[in-house]
Amino acid sequence: MLDLTGKNALVTGIANNRSIAWGIAQQLHKAGANLGITYLPDERGRMETKVADLVAPLNPSLFLPCDVQNEAQIQSTFEAIAEKWERLDILIHCLAFANKDDLSGDISSTSRSGYGKALDISAYSLLQLSGAAKPLMTAGGSIVTLTYLGGVRVIPNYNVMGIAKAALEMSVRYLASEMGSQNIRVNAISAGPIRTLASSAVGGILDMIHHVEQVAPLRRTVTQTEVGNTAAFLCSDLASGITGQVIYVDAGYEIMG
Numbered sequence: 442m443l444d445l446t447g448k449n450a451l452v453t454g455i456a457n458n459r460s461i462a463w464g465i466a467q468q469l470h471k472a473g474a475n476l477g478i479t480y481l482p483d484e485r486g487r488m489e490t491k492v493a494d495l496v497a498p499l500n501p502s503l504f505l506p507c508d509v510q511n512e513a514q515i516q517s518t519f520e521a522i523a524e525k526w527e528r529l530d531i532l533i534h535c536l537a538f539a540n541k542d543d544l545s546g547d548i549s550s551t552s553r554s555g556y557g558k559a560l561d562i563s564a565y566s567l568l569q570l571s572g573a574a575k576p577l578m579t580a581g582g583s584i585v586t587l588t589y590l591g592g593v594r595v596i597p598n599y600n601v602m603g604i605a606k607a608a609l610e611m612s613v614r615y616l617a618s619e620m621g622s623q624n625i626r627v628n629a630i631s632a633g634p635i636r637t638l639a640s641s642a643v644g645g646i647l648d649m650i651h652h653v654e655q656v657a658p659l660r661r662t663v664t665q666t667e668v669g670n671t672a673a674f675l676c677s678d679l680a681s682g683i684t685g686q687v688i689y690v691d692a693g694y695e696i697m698g
């Protein structure tokens with residue numbers, strides 16, 4: 442049985458009710474996990490209110506601002522966890538960013554700053570959050586991040602985010618190797634295209650979704666709930682032998698030529 446009762450899970454990357462992280466948080470909660478939620482703060486505090494209202498039914502025991510480009514916020518997030526929870530069991534890294542201009546056109550036009558920002562937020566942040574989580578995962582743990590096929594193959598317009606996802610997937614392997622001796626497992630879910638705030642910035646995303654609906658073995662795209670179910674599985678003892686892997690939740694699209 443998939444049971445996360447008694448496990449403490451930190452979920453990052455919820456922006457709204459379409460976010461993949463929202464699908465994951467719901468499934469972790471359903472399986473019995475105790476949740477901590479972080480959100481990306483904005484100046485007017487709108488995101489805080491919006492995300493707080495959304496996640497209220499899941500009764501998170503921690504709700505914290507955490508911009509992964511802000512060292513102080515990362516530190517306070519993990520200090521709050523250390524203070525409130527006996528230990529951390531699960532870390533969900535479900536965030537990414539690239540400038541919209543860099544998600545279409547020529548990859549050779551990517552600016553140095555755009556490249557740096559995309560890699561920093563979308564890939565380096567996994568190393569940073571995992572490093573902060575490691576000392577709190579005293580009974581082992583599970584770290585799950587989200588990636589996309591565009592990190593392995595050239596997908597039109599995915600551009601700099603594809604480079605970031607390649608770095609992210611390799612980070613998963615190095616982290617798994619480092620943390621395995623502490624029984625911390627690190628895996629990625631490679632999700633098929635789903636309409637969200639982040640994916641709407643990728644040029645031609647709707648065409649990509651329609652293409653997947655025609656070509657994928659299941660003849661459809663996947664839902665946030667399906668990704669959430671896989672994340673819950675990876676975080677559970679049922680997946681105790683799985684680490685360093687990229688698991689495709691994409692209706693089978695990846696196998697098609």
Ligand code: 0WD
Pocket residue numbers: 454455456457459460461462480481507508509510535536537538562587588589590631632633634635636637638639640
């Ligand atoms: O088709 C898709 N939607 C797929 C998404 C297919 C395969 C993978 N993914 C990945 C994304 O690349 C990302 O890693 O899933 C993850 C979650 O993305 P999402 O659910 O598609 O998008 P969204 O709901 O927009 O959540 C991403 C969130 C941000 O949202 P906005 O739209 O406000 O940028 O990432 C967070 C933020 O909440 N985020 C940050 N969090 C902390 N610090 C930061 C930051 N600096 N920047 C963005």
